[in-house]
Amino acid sequence: MSTRRASATGSIRRRLVVQLLVVAALLSGLLYLSVRTVAATAVDTTQDGILGAATVFIAEELRGGEQGVSIEIPYAAFSMLGAVGQDRVFYRILVGADTVTGYGDLPLPDWVVTGLEPRFYTVPYQGAELRVGAVARSVLVDGAQVSVTVLLAQTRTAQQTISRQMANRAALLGLGFFVVAAILSMFTARSVLRPLSSLAQALGRRGPQDLRPVDRAVPSELIPLIGALNGLISRLRAALDRTETFITEAAHHVRTPLATVRAQAEIALRQAGDDDTRTSLRNLIRAVDNSARSAGQLLDHATVVYRSDQRADAPLDIAAVLADMVEGYRPTATLRDIDLHLALPDQPVQLAVDRLLFESAVRNLIDNAVKYSSPDAAVDVSLTVAAARAHLVVADRGRGIGQGAASTLTRRFTRGSNVSDVVGSGLGLTIVRDVARASGGQFDISPREGGGTCASLSFPL
């Protein structure tokens, strides 16, 4: 009986990994953006700091006097702007509203420039974005206060370059984070699913008759599953118990009345005087035999089917079992003048099979051979070991398997075309075949050379 594979609706691990990856990707993106923003802000602030310092530096060198405002631009004020990168520099110095030096078209801010605390703004100028630092201070010219405004401006190429580098590094950082997170998420998925797969393995390792409840320490999330599983197991065990009981009960309930009917018929036969009655009673006995046999076979078959699922494979010396069974059949065979030959290997043949199943198969084979052999014939039972297989052959000189193909004989309730005169249910070979399948063995039936049938059953050792 083959196990039906459960159909999969996706994989928990894949779903877990995908979701973790999505989270990692989001976090990586967030990391990238925040590093970029922070870096850009830091660069901006630094550049503004330098620009502001240079602007104030120029403003502080402004002097009032009787002649007017004296302007001295410190060399370092401009030079320091070149410290970070190579940006273009523009400036404009106004006394009151008049530009006294520098770039007269450098745009003024929207607001009024006051105080030595530099303020900054960004304007387009000569095809470039300019960052302008602005300060103002008043100086005394000829006794009157005059306001002087200093604008110092710088393109932001260096800053953009640095920001770009930072962005690249941030991107690398984000990517690295993502890769690490991806690897970790694989491990996480595996470790999260480990209890589940170890539970599956533990259940898979169980023997066929192991219907104990699952009693493992599992994560709390699996406890409902275990509970459901144990419920299923207990229901299954109850059902199996019922089946076993039913089979036993049925065997009892069918066989016992039949035996009683047969015994009564035999008594009646012995006491009957006239021939007609005796013939009737013999027919009755024959019919009862037939029924008893059929019922036996049916129950046998049911048992075999039941045990195929619930078989208890244990190491078994099949040579010894075979010898016992052949001895058990010898009286029946002798009654019909049939010679039962048994050939066994010297050593015991150890095989892991279900004893009941094995016995059932062997019983059917020998029973068939004896049943279909004519008196004075011989039935050869042999057990050999070859090519890592145990071969059990039962050969008779009976009427053979007739017309039908060998394979059809193993169908349920199918009998050979030439056996209508012999009691039989058509289940014997089916049982043998089922046993062979359940035990991983192979069953073949073929005409024997020189007349008769050769049934062979082989099992891997």
Place this chain on the structure above:
Amino acid sequence: MRFTILSALAALWLSAPAAAFEIEEETIFGDGPVLISVLSTTDTGVFAPLIAAYQAQNPDVSVRYVVANSQEVYRAIHDEAAAFDLVISSAMDLQMKLANDGFGRAHDSDAVAALPRWARWRDQLFAVTQEPVVMVASRAGFDGLGLPQTRAELVQVLRDHPERFAGRVGTYDPVRSGAGYLFATQDARQSDTSWRLAEVMGRLDPQLYTASSDMITAIQNGELALAYNVVGPYAQARLAGDPDAVVILPEDFTHVLLRTALIPTSGEAPDLGRQFLDFLLSEAGQQLLSEAAGLPRISAADLADGPALRPIRLDPGLLVFVDPIMRRRFLDEWTAAVVQP
């Protein structure tokens, strides 16, 4: 060649009679169909070997080489948008101003990428030579006195012997010479000693020049005992066999002038300008500049050999003394110090 020059001058006369900036010399090399115009402060004779080598590689290019002084070069590009494809000038401050104010085209090539960081500004201004600014002394003039190795020693020796050096020291006139202005402003920025030196020189009735070559001549014919702030390579070339003249690299600091090239936006064949610039920066071009033109090639290793060598930094600081107010102010102070009544 003569015919070419004459005809070219004639053509210029006819086509652009209103050319306002003052040209010192104009030469057209070759007669190829493609024309590149180069505006330079460097004498034609110095650059001729490079032009010849360039034309050997590019036979279909004829080169129009125009020489003007650095302020005229600046004016030609800044005020007149003259159509030149490459501008080479020793006035770093003016070149910096041109680049900063957006008169230069961007250029990126393997040749400029190989330049050290101090030898370029953005992708617009590129140094092609590095020339130490030196003092030239006459042994005879300093007879019996030690040759000064630093500005402080020079101040000392001039102060101690005014009678000997009166009228016999020379330097650039920053009012008339762009290079002189650059050297003087860099001196002033670098140390206070330079102001003391200016004052000491001022008391000695100094001779003022507009070209290094004139100062070297004056040393050679004995008019001067000391020339201060002379472009080194010129002096070394001219005085190589002279037993009397000594080229001194001041040990406190020696400015290194970077002759810079810029591809102006006003040029008509900027790609030729780029090509010529790349040639100047190529191994062959740099070697020719060093050996045939006598202008030292760009070399970080050479700078490392002289601890006092300081290349004038290509940074926005150069813009300070281009500012008209700052220029007037500086020249006033300098004149007050040097030109004493």
